[in-house]
Amino acid sequence: MSDDNGLWLLAIGPAGATALYWALYRYYRNTDKSHAFERETAVEAQPVTGSDEKIGENNGTRETSISGNNVSAYRTRVERVRDDAG
Amino acid sequence: MSNANSPPPLPPVTGPGSPQDVPPLLGSVPIDPATLPEAIREELLAPDPVAIDTSAAELKDGLNRCPKCGATDIRHKPGSDLLVCLYCRNEWQGARVEEEFGFGVGIGQLKGTVIASGARDIAADVASLMSFKCTGCGAEVTVNTDNAMTARCHWCRHVLGVNEQVANGAVPDAVLPFHIKKDDAVARIRQFVDKRRLFALKAFKEQFTPQNVVGVYLPYMIVDGNVSVEVAGQGEIQTREYTRGTGDKKKTYYDADVYQVERQVDFTVDDLPLESSTERGNLDTKTNTNNIINTILPFDTKNAVKWNASYLSGFTSEKRNTDVERLRPRLEDQLLSVGRAQVEASVSRYGRGVRWEQERLSVHGTRWVSMYLPVWLYSYHQPGSNGGMLHYIAVNGRTGETMGSVPVQQWKLLTAALTVGTFLEGIALWIMVGTS
Numbered sequence: 030m031s032d033d034n035g036l037w038l039l040a041i042g043p044a045g046a047t048a049l050y051w052a053l054y055r056y057y058r059n060t061d062k063s064h065a066f067e068r069e070t071a072v073e074a075q076p077v078t079g080s081d082e083k084i085g086e087n088n089g090t091r092e093t094s095i096s097g098n099n100v101s102a103y104r105t106r107v108e109r110v111r112d113d114a115g
Numbered sequence: 116m117s118n119a120n121s122p123p124p125l126p127p128v129t130g131p132g133s134p135q136d137v138p139p140l141l142g143s144v145p146i147d148p149a150t151l152p153e154a155i156r157e158e159l160l161a162p163d164p165v166a167i168d169t170s171a172a173e174l175k176d177g178l179n180r181c182p183k184c185g186a187t188d189i190r191h192k193p194g195s196d197l198l199v200c201l202y203c204r205n206e207w208q209g210a211r212v213e214e215e216f217g218f219g220v221g222i223g224q225l226k227g228t229v230i231a232s233g234a235r236d237i238a239a240d241v242a243s244l245m246s247f248k249c250t251g252c253g254a255e256v257t258v259n260t261d262n263a264m265t266a267r268c269h270w271c272r273h274v275l276g277v278n279e280q281v282a283n284g285a286v287p288d289a290v291l292p293f294h295i296k297k298d299d300a301v302a303r304i305r306q307f308v309d310k311r312r313l314f315a316l317k318a319f320k321e322q323f324t325p326q327n328v329v330g331v332y333l334p335y336m337i338v339d340g341n342v343s344v345e346v347a348g349q350g351e352i353q354t355r356e357y358t359r360g361t362g363d364k365k366k367t368y369y370d371a372d373v374y375q376v377e378r379q380v381d382f383t384v385d386d387l388p389l390e391s392s393t394e395r396g397n398l399d400t401k402t403n404t405n406n407i408i409n410t411i412l413p414f415d416t417k418n419a420v421k422w423n424a425s426y427l428s429g430f431t432s433e434k435r436n437t438d439v440e441r442l443r444p445r446l447e448d449q450l451l452s453v454g455r456a457q458v459e460a461s462v463s464r465y466g467r468g469v470r471w472e473q474e475r476l477s478v479h480g481t482r483w484v485s486m487y488l489p490v491w492l493y494s495y496h497q498p499g500s501n502g503g504m505l506h507y508i509a510v511n512g513r514t515g516e517t518m519g520s521v522p523v524q525q526w527k528l529l530t531a532a533l534t535v536g537t538f539l540e541g542i543a544l545w546i547m548v549g550t551s
Binding site for chain 2: 038039041042043045048049050051052053054055056057058059061062063064067068069070072074075076077080081082083084085086087089090093095096097100101102103104106107108109110111
């Protein structure tokens with residue numbers, strides 16, 4: 030309702046201030062920069078192989094993407110299966 | 116506003132805003148500059164220092180004596196890969212290690228761990244101070260390999276260089292000579308800082324003297340690898356989108372099919388650089404700005420030449436203090452990241468994304484070469500708690516890629532942020548009053 034709408038609008042000020050602060054802070058200090066080895070290393074890859082199997086449905090969700098989506102977060106490590114033989 | 120009194124906390128070491136993030140594309144700004152005040156916009160949109168392509172660089176090599184006249188007063192000729200004899204002006208080049216030792220071929224057939232002689236483990240009992248008997252006059256000359264690889268005999272003025280590979284990690288397999296001259300580096304640093312003056316610390320601006328930039332050879336391990344990466348997780352494809360409710364209570368819902376996704380890729384990486392100095396490899400942005408030096412990687416390591424101490428005369432150097440085994444966890448982490456980047460395109464049909472849950476790395480073979488890489492470094496020490504912060508501005512000595520950390524004047528930055536925030540809040544209130 031209009032109350033709901035109004036409260037949401039009130040957040041614009043602090044959110045804008047914080048966003049600008051961090052954008053400028055990173056522009057000056059560059060704390061988020063590092064060697065982009067994923068893009069800048071010469072990699073020769075064989076064709077990707079794999080399997081896709083439907084295991085279920087996720088119906089009636091309000092989220093726009095899968096929970097824990099990490100397809101682009103290459104540097105976020107997940108459970109490591111050790112390969113002792115190799 | 117809630118953030119009026121205390122500055123927002125520093126970005127965490129991991130997670131958003133840290134070097135553990137996949138870095139944004141060069142020159143990209145998270146906020147559309149067109150929406151910002153003009154003074155800020157001008158800074159953001161000013162041109163960055165240009166990085167040049169040095170892939171056609173000349174080769175070079177050297178003995179510590181001039182092959183023509185035998186003099187030892189040999190220097191690296193700035194802007195080239197040549198060595199020049201300061202006595203007879205003879206110029207000559209060295210052998211590229213790439214061809215000489217066959218680095219760069221056969222990566223796909225690599226098995227096990229191949230370590231070049233300069234990358235061998237560091238023996239604990241080898242001192243970094245080395246003394247030589249000058250062959251010119253017989254005097255004892257000492258070289259501190261922690262920060263230099265040549266010394267001049269103060270009696271007969273012969274130049275002595277550390278050429279023999281000793282087990283203290285100071286002598287690498289190869290060296291990549293400086294290509295960017297000092298004037299050029301100074302200009303790039305000036306250009307970089309000129310883009311960041313509005314909110315820079317006052318003391319930093321007052322003391323800014325880019326002429327004080329120093330050329331440093333930093334130690335790296337250059338790694339080739341032949342690996343396989345397997346990942347498994349779940350992906351979702353949207354099948355339906357619909358809304359329920361009416362008016363203000365209208366909400367959007369989604370239906371999706373869930374898939375078990377597995378991917379496997381074999382790949383080779385060529386010349387992945389890793390810092391082989393413990394200090395430089397520590398990328399904790401709360402305590403240091405080493406991520407700046409990390410960012411100017413990579414170098415055109417294909418053009419590296421066989422070790423010759425004469426390249427280092429006039430420059431300082433930092434000694435390697437990390438062995439192959441100590442670097443292996445970082446290599447594996449980076450290889451897994453590369454693997455995940457490689458499989459991303461193959462899961463593009465999962466419009467709602469993929470949650471990788473397991474990953475496996477099989478390293479079939481690696482090859483390690485130790486190298487000195489050229490960096491122009493400008494530093495500024497910002498006083499503060501815990502010894503303050505050392506801010507670096509670094510220029511890649513080959514490509515000219517420039518990155519830096521400019522200390523900020525907190526009150527100025529906060530004032531600007533609060534002003535913009537107040538302005539936005541004013542608009543929000545105006546809309547609320549108008550609609551209620």
